Amino acid sequence: MPNRSFFWFFFPAGLAMILFIGLPIISTGIQSFYAQHDQILIEVKKCDPFGCKTSVVVDQEATSKIKEEKPLGKFNGFGTYIDRNHLASDQVSEFWSESKSVGEFIGKVGNLPFYKALVFTLTYCVIVTPCVLLLGFIIALSLNAISRKIRGPLIFGTILPMIVTPLVGSLVLFWMIDAEGIIGANLQILMDDPYLSVKSSKALTWITIIIYGVWHHSPFAFVVFYAALQTVPQEPLEASIIDGASRFQRVKHIVLPHIYPVVTFVALISLMDNFRVFEPIIGFSAEGSAQSLSWLIYDNLVNEEVILFGSAAATSIMTIVGISIILTPVLLRTWKEFRTNR
Amino acid sequence: MKKILVTLLFLLFGTVANADCNIKSGSINILANDFPALRTLVETAKECKGSADFKVTHSAEHNKIAVPALTANPSEFSVRVAANSSIVPLMNADLIRPMNDLVKKYGKGIQESQLITIDGKVMAVAFMANTQHLYVRTDVLEENGIAIPKTYEEVVAAAEKIRAAGKMKYPYAAAYKAGWNLAEEFVNMYIGHGGEFFKDGGAQPNINNAKGVATLNMLKKLADLSNPDYLTHDSEAIKVEWESGNVAIMTLWASRSGTLLDDEGDAKITAATKLVAPATVGGGNIPAATLWWDGFTLAKNRSDADAEASFRAMAHAASSKEMVAKAADQAVWLVEGFVPGPKSVGVIEAVKMGAKPYPMLPQMGLMHGALGSEIVEFLQGNESAEQALKDVEAAYITKAKEQGFL
Numbered sequence: 001m002p003n004r005s006f007f008w009f010f011f012p013a014g015l016a017m018i019l020f021i022g023l024p025i026i027s028t029g030i031q032s033f034y035a036q037h038d039q040i041l042i043e044v045k046k047c048d049p050f051g052c053k054t055s056v057v058v059d060q061e062a063t064s065k066i067k068e069e070k071p072l073g074k075f076n077g078f079g080t081y082i083d084r085n086h087l088a089s090d091q092v093s094e095f096w097s098e099s100k101s102v103g104e105f106i107g108k109v110g111n112l113p114f115y116k117a118l119v120f121t122l123t124y125c126v127i128v129t130p131c132v133l134l135l136g137f138i139i140a141l142s143l144n145a146i147s148r149k150i151r152g153p154l155i156f157g158t159i160l161p162m163i164v165t166p167l168v169g170s171l172v173l174f175w176m177i178d179a180e181g182i183i184g185a186n187l188q189i190l191m192d193d194p195y196l197s198v199k200s201s202k203a204l205t206w207i208t209i210i211i212y213g214v215w216h217h218s219p220f221a222f223v224v225f226y227a228a229l230q231t232v233p234q235e236p237l238e239a240s241i242i243d244g245a246s247r248f249q250r251v252k253h254i255v256l257p258h259i260y261p262v263v264t265f266v267a268l269i270s271l272m273d274n275f276r277v278f279e280p281i282i283g284f285s286a287e288g289s290a291q292s293l294s295w296l297i298y299d300n301l302v303n304e305e306v307i308l309f310g311s312a313a314a315t316s317i318m319t320i321v322g323i324s325i326i327l328t329p330v331l332l333r334t335w336k337e338f339r340t341n342r
Numbered sequence: 343m344k345k346i347l348v349t350l351l352f353l354l355f356g357t358v359a360n361a362d363c364n365i366k367s368g369s370i371n372i373l374a375n376d377f378p379a380l381r382t383l384v385e386t387a388k389e390c391k392g393s394a395d396f397k398v399t400h401s402a403e404h405n406k407i408a409v410p411a412l413t414a415n416p417s418e419f420s421v422r423v424a425a426n427s428s429i430v431p432l433m434n435a436d437l438i439r440p441m442n443d444l445v446k447k448y449g450k451g452i453q454e455s456q457l458i459t460i461d462g463k464v465m466a467v468a469f470m471a472n473t474q475h476l477y478v479r480t481d482v483l484e485e486n487g488i489a490i491p492k493t494y495e496e497v498v499a500a501a502e503k504i505r506a507a508g509k510m511k512y513p514y515a516a517a518y519k520a521g522w523n524l525a526e527e528f529v530n531m532y533i534g535h536g537g538e539f540f541k542d543g544g545a546q547p548n549i550n551n552a553k554g555v556a557t558l559n560m561l562k563k564l565a566d567l568s569n570p571d572y573l574t575h576d577s578e579a580i581k582v583e584w585e586s587g588n589v590a591i592m593t594l595w596a597s598r599s600g601t602l603l604d605d606e607g608d609a610k611i612t613a614a615t616k617l618v619a620p621a622t623v624g625g626g627n628i629p630a631a632t633l634w635w636d637g638f639t640l641a642k643n644r645s646d647a648d649a650e651a652s653f654r655a656m657a658h659a660a661s662s663k664e665m666v667a668k669a670a671d672q673a674v675w676l677v678e679g680f681v682p683g684p685k686s687v688g689v690i691e692a693v694k695m696g697a698k699p700y701p702m703l704p705q706m707g708l709m710h711g712a713l714g715s716e717i718v719e720f721l722q723g724n725e726s727a728e729q730a731l732k733d734v735e736a737a738y739i740t741k742a743k744e745q746g747f748l
Contacts, residue, residue, distance in 0.1 A: 036746040039434075039704065041545075044461035048426065049468050049676050050633050050699045056543070057460055058704050060436045074746065084740040091736075111725070113715070113737065179571050194511055197570030202722060285574035288520030288718040299715070302406040305431040305707035310744050 025320065032080060032313035034073035037066050073310070080314040087318075088112045114315070117291040118322075123206065124292065125274040125326070128213040132270050133263065135214060136221025141251065143222075144229045155226070162219035170283025173212055174199075205289040209280045216280075217273065221266045228259040261337075268330050275323050293319045363658050365392030368651030372638075373408060374423035376400040378600045379470055379673035380636070383423075386659035394651040404428070405522075412437040415643040420652040422639045426700045427707065429458070429466055429639060434704050438639040440464055444653040451661025456676050458637055468637035469660040470673040472597045473697060474516075474530060475620035475631060475688030479611070482509060482590040490616070494531070494560055494623040494630060497591055501567040504590050514567040515580040516593040518721075523576050525713035526632075527593070531557040533698055534623040534630020545705045545747040547738050550731040556624055558720055558727040565721050573718065587611050593620075596688040597636075600672045603685065617684065619691030629692050632700040635676070705747045712738040 040059040045052055082089040092109055099105035109115050143154055161169065176183045177198040188196045198204040236254050245253070256263075278294035281287060287295065293315060300312035370391060374380045384398050399419070401407065409431050411418040417437070424432060432438045440463035445452065449467070458466040476497070478490055483500065486507050491497040497514065504513040517523040532539070537553040540546060565572050569583060577598055583589050585607040594602070596617075603612055620631035638656045640649045659665060663679035670681060674689040682690055700706075712734045720730035742748045 035744045038746040041704065045459075046461075046702060047457070047459045048699060048702070049455050049458075049471060049635050050693070055703060058434045058436075064436065076744075080744060083743070084736050111719075111729075111733065174574075179569055184571075195570050199571040199574045200722065202724070285519060287715070288573040288722070291715075299711075305405060305409075305428060305710070306434065306741075306745060307409060307431075308741060308744060311741070 028313045028316050030072070031309055032317050033075060033077060035076040035080060035310050037063070037070070037074050039063070040066075076310065080310045081318070084112065085311060086114045086314055088114065113291070113296065114293075114318075117293050117296050120206065120290050121275060121277060121292045121294075121322075124210060124213060124277050125271060127210050128217065128274050129267065129270045131214045132217045132221050133267060135218045136266070137225050137263075139218065139222045140225035140229055141255075143226060158222055159219040161215050162217075162223075166216060166279040167283050169216060170212055170280045173208065174284050177208055199285070200289070202289040205284065205286050209277075209284060209286060209290055212280050212284075213274065213277065217270060221270065224262055224266050225259065228262040229255070232258050264330060264334055268327060271326055271330070272323055275326060276319070293322065363390040363392060363654050365390070365394045365651045365654055367394065368645075368647040368649075369395035370397070370421065370648070370652045370655050371395075371419045372398040372421040372423065372652075372656075373404055373411065373419040374398065374400050375404050375425075375636075376402050377597050379597055379669065379675075380423060382665060382669040382672055383469060383659045386662050386665040387655040390655050390658040392651075394655070396655070408432065409435060409437065412641050412643065416645065417641040417643040420641050420644045420648045421656055422641060423636060424466060424639050425472070425634050425636050426702050427634075427710070429637075430702060430704060430707055432639060433460070433465065437642055438465060439642040439649060441467070441640055441649075441653060444640075444650060444657075448650075448654050449657050449661070451663075451678065452657060453661075453676070453678050456637070456660065458635070466637040466639045467657065467660050468635035468676050470597070470636045470675050471689050471693075472595060472634040472636060472674070473620060473631050473689050473692045474526075474593050474595050475629075475692060476618045477584065477592045477594055477599075477602070478616050478618055479590045479614050480616050481610075481614040482513075485509070490618055491591065491621060492619070494534070494564070494621045497621055498560075498563050498567065501564075501591055505567065510588060510590055512567065512569040512583075512588060513590045514564055514592065515569065515572075515575070515583050515589040516564065517575060517577045517580055518561075518565060518568065518572040519576040519579070520573050520718045521714040522710065523714075524573070524717065524721075525710045527561060528557060528713050528717060529700070529710065530593075530632055531560055531623060531630045533632060534621075534626055534628065536624075536626050536628070539701060539706065539709055540703070545742055547709065547735040549709075550728065550735050553624075554731045555727045558717060558730060560623055561717075562721055573721065584615070585611060596685070597673055599685045599688075603671075617687045619695065620688060620697065622695070627696070629695045629697045631692055631697050633689075633692060633697050634700055636673075705742055705745070708741045708745060708747070709734075709738050712741065 040062040041056040042059045043054055044057055046055050081087055084091055091112060095105055095108040099108060110119060139158055143151060143158065146154065175181050178184045179188070179197050184198050187198065188194055198208060232255055237250060240250050240254060276294050277292045278298065281290055281292060281295050297312045297315045297319070300308040300315065372384055372387070374384060381400060388396055405428055408422055408428065412422060412432060413435065422432065422438070442464050445457065445464050452467055456468050457464045458468055476491065482504060483490065486503055486509065488500045488503060491500050501513040504510055516527055518527060532549065532553060535553040535557050537557065538548055541548045569575065569588070575583070577595055580589070580592060580594060581598055581602055584592055584602065587608060599617055603615060620629035622628065623630040638660065640652055661677060663677070666675040666677045666680040671683050671685045674682065674686045716733040716737050717730050719725040720727055739748060
């Protein structure tokens with residue numbers, strides 16, 4: 001396609017991207033460098049049905065004056081990025097100097113909110129993505145080999161997890177793992193421990209969320225792989241059968257190389273999706289045991305009565321940076337292939 | 343048939359008695375939490391809407407919506423039904439208007455004690471009081487020869503006895519859901535221990551001390567006697583536990599008693615459920631509970647006409663003797679003419695015992711938020727009490743710095 005027509009094709013999408021994605025990201029970035037003005041508190045008499053007492057409130061007159069002068073807040077530079085609730089540079093170096101072993105150091109750092117969330121997010125990403133790819137591929141292969149008559153209903157059944165709203169899907173599993181739910185109660189009997197709770201155990205909560213993630217995302221990989229499998233040419237397959245190649249050899253040497261670009265695509269999308277894991281944490285009420293970066297942003301914005309825009313913005317920017325870092329290897333590889341193909 | 347007739351007559355008289363307040367213009371849009379008493383109040387306000395527009399949003403997520411919705415200009419809602427904690431962010435951001443003039447002009451039926459005044463400015467009009475107190479199953483307690491517990495130490499002993507008797511696996515329940523609910527339990531217990539959250543009136547945190555440790559240890563003891571899924575249980579979830587007969591002693595909001603004791607569910611459990619005073623803890627004499635009021639506030643970023651219409655409708659409800667007579671068991675109304683019934687025991691006892699109101703401080707929301715996430719690991723047994731409290735303080739300080747409190 002000539003560059004000119006490509007430009008005009010891309011223009012509407014590009015404009016929408018700049019308006020609705022680019023600009024908000026820039027504004028988030030700017031926001032992350034600001035903190036609230038110093039609060040001006042004054043002592044006043046407060047009365048309510050339970051009596052009167054003297055206590056402090058924010059002085060609105062003085063505050064509104066400062067706000068008018070500098071509506072964005074107080075410039076804080078990277079202050080928010082390096083505070084305890086984010087990268088916690090001071091705390092990390094303090095832990096490093098006072099810890100006697102690496103294990104102790106890791107334990108202490110893992111107790112900081114940002115790193116706690118990062119560890120979960122990465123664990124989720126690293127386990128769920130390959131599982132989704134593998135499971136999706138296996139399902140696609142199996143369904144592709146099944147008689148056409150029953151393929152339709154089976155495909156529908158397979159993509160069902162993707163159709164179910166994430167929150168509903170997680171709630172169903174949430175009730176099943178309840179101490180009195182079918183899975184929770186049976187686990188208690190199986191392990192012979194009446195106080196076993198999937199929901200309060202950190203490890204079990206993580207496992208539940210990861211299993212849910214694989215269940216929910218596999219259909220996406222399956223659909224894409226299944227479509228790609230339809231394009232695999234029959235001739236080389238037949239030739240390889242004549243040559244006596246086993247099923248595994250055929251998949252490894254013919255099918256996989258053929259659908260390889262699609263695998264990269266699914267891996268990219270899955271990585272991005274998984275790095276932003278959020279719904280299952282809400283659905284499973286797992287805030288106590290599992291926090292992701294997206295959940296931290298949510299927590300800063302809505303969970304507290306005081307909204308922390310600076311914190312949320314800083315975490316958002318770091319999430320974007322994190323996704324870029326994770327995607328770099330895959331993108332580099334795609335770029336290289338693109339170059340060699342030309 | 344007769345019943346229907348009576349109801350119809352009642353409705354007829356009801357509407358006649360509640361001739362509308364002659365509101366000619368303006369629009370009213372209310373944001374409120376979702377529990378029976380608030381629904382009753384809003385319905386009563388609606389009776390008198392006149393020709394004004396009337397819209398209402400009842401949502402359990404009201405806290406998340408309030409600040410953004412009222413920040414917009416004009417604001418989405420003209421009325422926000424708030425409580426002692428949720429009014430603070432609205433005041434911090436200057437989103438609600440004083441209503442002294444309106445009270446003078448239209449607030450005849452409102453009692454002086456209902457007014458929430460800050461430096462003489464009426465910022466809210468309260469209509470009900472609330473607290474968390476004990477609910478007990480008298481049948482289970484009697485069967486095991488246990489007296490009604492008055493302290494949390496007695497609650498622990500009673501629950502252990504019930505568990506040892508093989509009667510129930512998880513005899514105690516409270517809303518320990520990680521986040522706001524869990525933090526609220528800490529606040530109650532810490533106040534019961536006589537703790538102060540901040541150092542001499544300032545914004546420096548003051549919870550990493552012996553009282554804080556005692557508070558955490560008591561929460562842990564109670565948690566061990568609760569359903570192991572306690573970290574995911576909010577008020578609604580423990581209410582369900584109670585109704586299915588799994589729990590003998592529970593700490594729950596007074597405002598939830600209405601639906602707990604309705605005709606739905608096992609009549610035997612309902613009959614044996616008794617509402618009693620909140621418990622004290624650690625030898626203290628004030629209850630380990632906080633007093634709350636629910637009241638209405640008016641949005642600042644809304645026209646004066648809307649504010650006036652909204653105030654008149656809400657004031658009608660907040661001073662309606664009929665409403666408090668009809669819905670006497672839904673809440674402890676602060677409205678004139680309210681006769682406390684058996685469901686008001688908890689709040690009335692709490693007031694008598696000298697319970698403290700929830701601290702209405704600008705920085706309290708940050709402390710509450712830090713508590714909700716940082717004490718979880720202690721309850722899970724992964725962290726010492728001191729470490730958990732240290733984490734709370736550190737998390738709070740970081741947030742308070744960002745918000746300009748420190």
